[in-house]
Amino acid sequence: DAEITQSPRHKITETGRQVTLACHQTWNHNNMFWYRQDLGHGLRLIHYSYGVQDTNKGEVSDGYSVSRSNTEDLPLTLESAASSQTSVYFCASSQGTAGSGNTIYFGEGSWLTVV
Amino acid sequence: GEDVEQSLFLSVREGDSSVINCTYTDSSSTYLYWYKQEPGAGLQLLTYIFSNMDMKQDQRLTVLLNKKDKHLSLRIADTQTGDSAIYFCAEAEGGYNKLIFGAGTRLAVHP
Numbered sequence: 737d738a739e740i741t742q743s744p745r746h747k748i749t750e751t752g753r754q755v756t757l758a759c760h761q762t763w764n765h766n767n768m769f770w771y772r773q774d775l776g777h778g779l780r781l782i783h784y785s786y787g788v789q790d791t792n793k794g795e796v797s798d799g800y801s802v803s804r805s806n807t808e809d810l811p812l813t814l815e816s817a818a819s820s821q822t823s824v825y826f827c828a829s830s831q832g833t834a835g836s837g838n839t840i841y842f843g844e845g846s847w848l849t850v851v
Numbered sequence: 852g853e854d855v856e857q858s859l860f861l862s863v864r865e866g867d868s869s870v871i872n873c874t875y876t877d878s879s880s881t882y883l884y885w886y887k888q889e890p891g892a893g894l895q896l897l898t899y900i901f902s903n904m905d906m907k908q909d910q911r912l913t914v915l916l917n918k919k920d921k922h923l924s925l926r927i928a929d930t931q932t933g934d935s936a937i938y939f940c941a942e943a944e945g946g947y948n949k950l951i952f953g954a955g956t957r958l959a960v961h962p
Contacts, residue, residue: 779939779950781949781951826893841896842893842894843893845892
């Protein structure tokens with residue numbers, strides 16, 4: 737079955753280190769998204785991509801970057817990890833436009849702790 | 852900007868109906884979604900409704916949409932302990948691909 741996988745599922749890192757969270761989907765979806773989930777805020781969009789070589793900033797993009805060199809992967813990089821980036825990170829993908837009812841599928845999440 | 856609001860907590864007795872409410876601000880939203888998140892897991896799409904509909908029913912789930920008041924609700928009939936989870940309301944921003952989520956409503960089901 738097609739799926740979307742994230743790795744690592746759990747990571748502890750130190751302040752100032754560079755961290756990369758991987759996201760891989762096998763549906764051949766054009767659209768991929770990274771969200772972070774924090775108590776009281778729901779899910780907030782970090783970055784998104786509508787296709788290879790396309791990347792866009794979401795509402796909380798500061799301190800994060802993404803690259804899209806192929807259809808299947810959208811890695812999320814924290815350039816210099818900060819304690820405020822301790823969160824649960826969700827990758828998602830979809831084909832077509834959410835506004836047309838196309839389903840957005842979510843990965844299982846990556847728990848990141850910055851100490 | 853767009854905003855989606857939900858109450859944070861709901862407690863119901865097993866067998867009763869649960870109603871989770873949501874308000875949104877983007878009048879151009881064409882689809883509105885309900886996602887379920889169980890502890891330690893990702894988000895699972897429960898159902899969605901197109902903006903030209905007032906109601907959608909899917910087994911124990913009923914979605915009601917009041918476009919005038921920009922109010923969305925999810926009713927779960929005969930609530931079971933397995934329904935305990937966080938429920939997120941989301942709108943598709945301006946008809947595009949991005950989903951804007953509410954903060955989530957934690958549903959607790961007790962005997």
